[in-house]
Amino acid sequence: MKTVVKSLLTAGLGFALVGSAFADNITVKGSDTLVVLAQKWAEAYMAKSPTTKIQVTGGGTGTGFAALQNKSTDLCNASRKIKSAEQANCIKAFGKRPTEYKVCLDGLSVYVSADNPVKELTVAQVADIFSGKTKNWKQVGGLDAPITVYSRENSSGTYEFFKEHVLQGKDFAASAQTMPGTASVLQAVAKDKHGIGYGGAAYGAGAKHLAIKKDDTTAAIEPTEENVVKGLYPIWRYLFVYVNPALDKGDIAKYLTWLRGDEGQKIVKDVGYFPLPKTLRD
Template identity: 50%
Template sequence: MKTFIASIAAVLLLALPGAARAGTVTVKGSDTMVILGQRWAEDFMKKNPNTRLQVTGGGSGTGLAALINGTTDVAMSSRPMKKAEEDKLRGVTKNAPAQISVARDGVTFYVHESNAVSALTPEQLKGIYLGDITNWKDVGGKDAPIVVYSRENSSGTYVFVKDNVLEGEDYVASAQTLPGTAAVVNAVSKEKNGIGYGGSAYAKGIKELKVKKGNEEIEPSEANIKSGKYPLSRDLYFYLRGAPAGDVKAFIDFALSPEGQAIVTKVGYFPVK
């Protein structure tokens, strides 16, 4: 299921050869969601050859900023829109944004496959990313310095971890910032002492950590993420300037259809329907 890893820094421009381009839908934002957006767009355009889908990554914050300034039809976001962002959008459109949950995900923490550590508590994860815990031996591993990888601050996953793991505190200054989840996975797969985080669909060639709460170690499984038992479960969103209409509505309807939700599963996330 977790087989789709690609460079998410690139712009993915998806159009069927020879298709008439009567309509264009632009979709921009979350790097976590960009592969999913690509797959939806590919299959949607096969059924609707007169509609062109342009899917771009760059981070949730980038997508929401584009929605505010009117340069995208759909913003993909792996976090809820902030109040300040909503206020800016309302100031432009005079309307409330439309928020649509299109998939479920669990933010997972990755370590090298050889790492003996298999589970960490939320407090330990927080300590590592604040710089209070700097050696694996302090959390049950070998005597080796912890190499911390993070995402850029435009990332919705960066914000999610800051809000839900670090409780609003700042990341340790020594954390190595990388441009996308695929880059984090690649770095951790090569660094035996590394730790990183990202969406569940990207976890290939590394070990996913369980989250320990009390005596229970909770894995980021489908059942635990869909039920919300996994502590770092979250929705993935589409945001629009208002109620969807026309080609945009047709695309969103497809994403939420049984066929579209089956694509969610194939990519490695979990359906909302």
């Protein structure tokens, strides 16, 4: 009888071990800007921690915050800071405000076709183009051709950041073509000689990044790592991960520490974003 019980216990333990082979499941949802980087982080972390399974999906920053508050994701990737209404919803859902982690820096690039002769714009000129006030490239030193504006869907944190910090709250041009992700914006601009779009600096392959001037009196600055880290490039931001404080322990806490450490920040640079200064990693 003892042998049978021992066998059953051993079998039960075996099933428990099998069932918990991926007990440290981590779900990540949110910003499309961060999705490629988050996937690279997940792949690298799972390679060094085989018992951890990390599932990454995009959908936009707003979608990520909605998932965080309804507890269908552990981590929310965000390309902007949490809004007061989103924070209130999270407090209502799990009793505390989410913990915010800065995970890297990003220069928000303005893309045009490689065939477009325009090389630089002021922030005001960019705002006028995307709001529809400026409609022809000749108004900003380019060809006599209508400007095609490519933008993001309004659930995108990049859309909201650009609207707040570049358009100063103004609406995008009614003619702006809404694209489902930064990669789609980039692809459209690369094929359209008269197109213009915006997105993370890491997505720049295939199109030209314009140098941006803060105003008419300042130099045009390119969105390089040095210029972003020093605050010289005028359109930059932190990218974030948010988590329910109750979940910020165990493997999730280890993962968040890892991605903000040397290994995780090396991947940031490999993907094309800019690592956090060491003073911001703790």
